Amino acid sequence: MSTLRFHAVIESLNRKPIKIKESKRRSEVFGSNVFNEAAMRQYLTKTALKSVMEAIDKGSKIDRLVADHISTGMKEWAISKGATHYTHWFQPLTGATAEKHDAFFETIGDGLAIEKFGGGQLVQQEPDASSFPNGGIRNTFEARGYTAWDPTSPAFIYGTTLCIPTVFVAYTGEALDYKTPLLRALQAVDNAAVSVCKYFDKNVKKVNASLGWEQEYFLIDSTLAASRPDIMLTGRTLLGHSPAKGQQLDDHYFGTIPNRAMAYMRDLENECMLLGIPVKTRHNEVAPNQFELAPIFEEANLAVDHNSLLMDVMQKVAARHNFKVLMHEKPFAGVNGSGKHNNWSLSTDTGVNLLSPGKTPMSNLQFLTFFINTIKAVQTHEELLRAAIASASNDHRLGANEAPPAIISVFIGAQLTKVLQELETVTKGKLSPKEKTDLKLNVVGKIPEILLDNTDRNRTSPFAFTGNKFEFRAVGSTANCANPMTVLNTIVAKQLIDFKAEVDQLIDKKEMKKDDAIFNVLREYIKTSKAILFEGNGYSEEWEKEAKKRGLSNNKTTPEALKVKVSKSSVALFEDLGVMNKVESEARYEIEMEEYILHIQIESRVIGDIARNHVVPTAVRYQNILIDNVTGLKSIYGDGFKTYAKEQLSLIEQISQHIEAINSLVTKMTEARKTYNNETDLEQKANGYCKKVKPLFEEIRYHCDKLELTIDDELWPLTKYRELLFTK
Ligand code: ADP
Ligand code: MG
Numbered sequence: 001m002s003t004l005r006f007h008a009v010i011e012s013l014n015r016k017p018i019k020i021k022e023s024k025r026r027s028e029v030f031g032s033n034v035f036n037e038a039a040m041r042q043y044l045t046k047t048a049l050k051s052v053m054e055a056i057d058k059g060s061k062i063d064r065l066v067a068d069h070i071s072t073g074m075k076e077w078a079i080s081k082g083a084t085h086y087t088h089w090f091q092p093l094t095g096a097t098a099e100k101h102d103a104f105f106e107t108i109g110d111g112l113a114i115e116k117f118g119g120g121q122l123v124q125q126e127p128d129a130s131s132f133p134n135g136g137i138r139n140t141f142e143a144r145g146y147t148a149w150d151p152t153s154p155a156f157i158y159g160t161t162l163c164i165p166t167v168f169v170a171y172t173g174e175a176l177d178y179k180t181p182l183l184r185a186l187q188a189v190d191n192a193a194v195s196v197c198k199y200f201d202k203n204v205k206k207v208n209a210s211l212g213w214e215q216e217y218f219l220i221d222s223t224l225a226a227s228r229p230d231i232m233l234t235g236r237t238l239l240g241h242s243p244a245k246g247q248q249l250d251d252h253y254f255g256t257i258p259n260r261a262m263a264y265m266r267d268l269e270n271e272c273m274l275l276g277i278p279v280k281t282r283h284n285e286v287a288p289n290q291f292e293l294a295p296i297f298e299e300a301n302l303a304v305d306h307n308s309l310l311m312d313v314m315q316k317v318a319a320r321h322n323f324k325v326l327m328h329e330k331p332f333a334g335v336n337g338s339g340k341h342n343n344w345s346l347s348t349d350t351g352v353n354l355l356s357p358g359k360t361p362m363s364n365l366q367f368l369t370f371f372i373n374t375i376k377a378v379q380t381h382e383e384l385l386r387a388a389i390a391s392a393s394n395d396h397r398l399g400a401n402e403a404p405p406a407i408i409s410v411f412i413g414a415q416l417t418k419v420l421q422e423l424e425t426v427t428k429g430k431l432s433p434k435e436k437t438d439l440k441l442n443v444v445g446k447i448p449e450i451l452l453d454n455t456d457r458n459r460t461s462p463f464a465f466t467g468n469k470f471e472f473r474a475v476g477s478t479a480n481c482a483n484p485m486t487v488l489n490t491i492v493a494k495q496l497i498d499f500k501a502e503v504d505q506l507i508d509k510k511e512m513k514k515d516d517a518i519f520n521v522l523r524e525y526i527k528t529s530k531a532i533l534f535e536g537n538g539y540s541e542e543w544e545k546e547a548k549k550r551g552l553s554n555n556k557t558t559p560e561a562l563k564v565k566v567s568k569s570s571v572a573l574f575e576d577l578g579v580m581n582k583v584e585s586e587a588r589y590e591i592e593m594e595e596y597i598l599h600i601q602i603e604s605r606v607i608g609d610i611a612r613n614h615v616v617p618t619a620v621r622y623q624n625i626l627i628d629n630v631t632g633l634k635s636i637y638g639d640g641f642k643t644y645a646k647e648q649l650s651l652i653e654q655i656s657q658h659i660e661a662i663n664s665l666v667t668k669m670t671e672a673r674k675t676y677n678n679e680t681d682l683e684q685k686a687n688g689y690c691k692k693v694k695p696l697f698e699e700i701r702y703h704c705d706k707l708e709l710t711i712d713d714e715l716w717p718l719t720k721y722r723e724l725l726f727t728k
Contacts (some may be wrong), residue, residue, distance in 0.1 A: 012221035017263035031276035035155040043073035055151040067119030075117035078162035088147040089163040178482035185489040192496035200366040206349040212297030216338035218326040225324035235328040238607040241705040243722035258728040264321040287336040330396030338477035345469040356468035361440035377495035379532035382408040388487035390561035392599035394476030403539035404462035411461035460538040559686040600689040658703040669696040
């Protein structure tokens with residue numbers, strides 16, 4: 001009997017929900033482990049507080065002397081909360097978060113010790129950068145890396161450690177992390193959007209990008225997960241036959257949350273409250289044991305940090321509840337996968353959401369300006385957006401096994417489609433007073449403040465307008481949101497800069513009125529952005545054909561998708577906007593390609609091991625039982641045994657065929673790996689892994705899954721889908 005599997009099943013069936021401590025109202029504990037404005041008021045001098053606030057609002061530099069004051073206050077606050085260590089918390093290009101803990105504790109001779117944390121330690125640290133991916137940046141420049149404090153994301157205490165959000169850069173200035181380019185992109189979109197806002201409101205001084213992510217995940221009993229080498233090593237199941245009951249009945253979605261999962265969620269939400277992560281919504285997702293967690297949206301940089309932190313906290317809290325969180329985009333074949341919708345908008349320091357229709361024609365013209373410019377930006381740079389969400393694990397969604405497809409398109413809903421159609425007919429050049437009044441009253445003025453038909457109807461669109469924000473749905477559940485957010489904000493910034501230039505030119509050279517100029521430019525954008533607008537079902541063959549005709553890219557695999565990151569025009573775009581220089585763009589391309597290769601390589605080794613060391617030996621054992629049975633029948637019935645042993649004989653043959661197929665496919669896969677491991681060209685290597693190694697997974701799996709159906713359940717060593725998915 002396969003002891004581990006049955007041990008795991010019994011253990012998981014006996015589990016009870018863990019009791020959790022919950023005392024205070026959530027609003028009372030919210031942010032109590034964050035060095036936020038309230039904490040700063042208590043622990044910082046007036047000068048120090050002012051300096052931090054200015055750094056947050058205006059990006060101004062913090063003086064070294066002031067930094068000493070800040071670090072002292074921060075340390076006192078942290079110690080009062082029970083912290084003993086501090087760390088510079090950053091997001092290297094591995095996608096995970098990184099930290100190295102140092103104690104506040106320092107000896108001062110004579111056997112005495114004090115708690116110390118100086119301005120220098122707050123502002124800058126030097127982690128051993130050599131073990132983080134750098135895509136050749138340091139080889140080229142022989143630079144060391146350092147982490148530098150990002151005051152726009154507040155320090156927080158997790159466990160007994162004060163965590164200071166930082167950027168991670170090489171001494172030569174190149175970013176070695178995800179946060180640095182994001183901060184630069186946010187700066188770019190701020191500048192560009194403020195300039196455009198001035199057409200409508202001179203008082204606007206700052207525009208913030210906002211992000212509200214929705215994190216989907218699976219919750220699997222930890223012992224069951226531990227019984228599957230594929231889950232432990234790759235985060236997903238590489239084989240396993242579909243259970244008799246899957247998600248067909250749709251009985252999980254928005255259903256009652258199971259008790260153990262509920263206890264986990266409450267515990268997790270408590271942790272989030274302490275850390276100032278404003279989580280608000282939780283519900284069951286479509287698949288069994290799949291859930292979603294969403295916060296109230298925040299300024300994009302903070303939201304990105306909060307999502308990275310959350311992913312870490314989710315695993316830690318899960319361990320207390322004997323769960324493992326599967327963040328993977330497709331942990332189970334044939335079952336709905338997980339994504340991370342990125343809800344995005346722009347809002348002004350005067351409190352206006354620029355993607356929310358307003359009350360007056362003027363505010364609606366502003367809304368339309370940002371709305372149409374975003375569409376145009378996506379139209380122009382759809383391939384870059386696709387690249388921003390490319391990863392080995394997200395390739396399983398994106399059209400491979402489910403919506404959204406790998407083709408980027410924008411859904412805007414019927415009402416706004418109509419508005420765009422009307423704006424498209426605006427007269428070229430100067431508008432007559434009648435036309436202008438008509439437009440303002442009957443087109444722009446008629447956009448309802450709440451766009452009801454734009455709720456969530458089209459679930460297959462990768463980029464949908466949902467009433468007062470765009471929802472980038474193609475982002476993967478394991479992704480660091482910084483990557484897609486950097487690209488989205490950069491392309492919108494670029495588009496707004498171009499828009500401003502075009503409008504100004506019409507005003508200056510053609511002596512048009514401002515509104516006339518805006519209408520004229522928007523009209524042209526509507527005409528040239530049509531290809532990207534799509535209201536239908538994105539997960540269909542017709543759309544693939546149609547999209548091809550429209551000239552939209554359909555990069556189904558990561559190696560194909562990433563290429564555009566190092567195209568001349570992309571490199572120039574990021575360089576022009578000051579988001580990434582050429583070296584940084586190239587480094588990210590290299591790192592992501594390498595990560596892709598490693599990912600497939602590990603999966604390939606794991607599936608090879610499981611197939612050969614778990615599946616085949618089990619098949620042989622079962623085959624021997626059948627052979628014994630046939631031998632026995634023969635000894636009883638003599639020559640007539642075949643009448644009674646017909647099925648057994650056929651099973652024996654089938655098993656042999658599957659064993660043979662598995663062995664030859666695994667050998668073929670190993671050979672393919674060897675070939676491409678020797679390949680020195682990165683693109684060739686990634687393509688080899690993509691086209692020659694990965695397709696064999698499906699073939700090997702096919703035979704293993706057939707054996708799972710054939711072999712005595714008692715003997716099968718791998719915890720089955722029904723056990724993984726339906727154990728509550
Ligand atoms: P759903 O998409 O599940 O129907 P909602 O549309 O209400 O739910 O909101 C989904 C997410 O969108 C939430 O995380 C919310 O914080 C976020 N969101 C709402 N408004 C904005 C905005 N202006 N900018 C960014 N995110 C937003
Ligand atoms: Mg949503």
